[in-house]
Amino acid sequence: MMNNASTQKMATRFRGYLPVVVDVETAGFDHKKDALLEVAAVLLKMDSDGYIHIDRTVHHHIEPFPGANLDPKALEFNGIDPYHPFRLAISEQEGLANIFKPIRQAIKEASCTRAILVGHNAVFDLGFMNAAVERTGIKRNPFHPFSTLDTVTLGALAYGQTVLARMAKEAKIVWDSDSAHSAKYDAEKTAELFCTIVNQWRDFIQTR
16 A cells, blocks of 8 residues: 555655656657657656645757658648747757756655656657657766656556547546647646546545
8 A cells, every 4th residue: 555645755656756747749750760849848746645746847849950850741740840930949958958957856856766757658758858868968867768657558547548638538637639739738738647647546545
């Protein structure tokens, strides 16, 4: 059984890992060849009763790396113009550095050992993140290199659904289809879903 609500800490809830919800928008499905175009990371916190909540979001538009492939079908799907000046995109190096810094601080504040990526089809997001880390030569990647927490699996268990929009409906989370396929929007909705499922499980286990 989980720890009592008065003693539950983030550091003990997920085996020392700090869950960080990540969503990426890309120019294709190949994390080695296709451009990473947006990254959003949602930091979570735990209250004194052991429930997790959204803390804040860090988000950046990313410039395609030199030689990156841009699949027209992927760009049509997500509606991104990689070179539009109003995107205010920054390099992968700067973007990841800006995102990793608050994650490392949150790990320290929560007394966790490292972050674990939470995502919807999380292997996809982690693949693009790891490839960008390798390209940029960043040495202090806060995320576990291969372990993830996936809301596809959690949502299938909790609601019998695997599509994020359908899970949101089942969880009574407001969903705006026009805002979907933005890394920030999708990450925040995935975070809402993750928190809802984890907190529902906490309520269930405490009543056993």
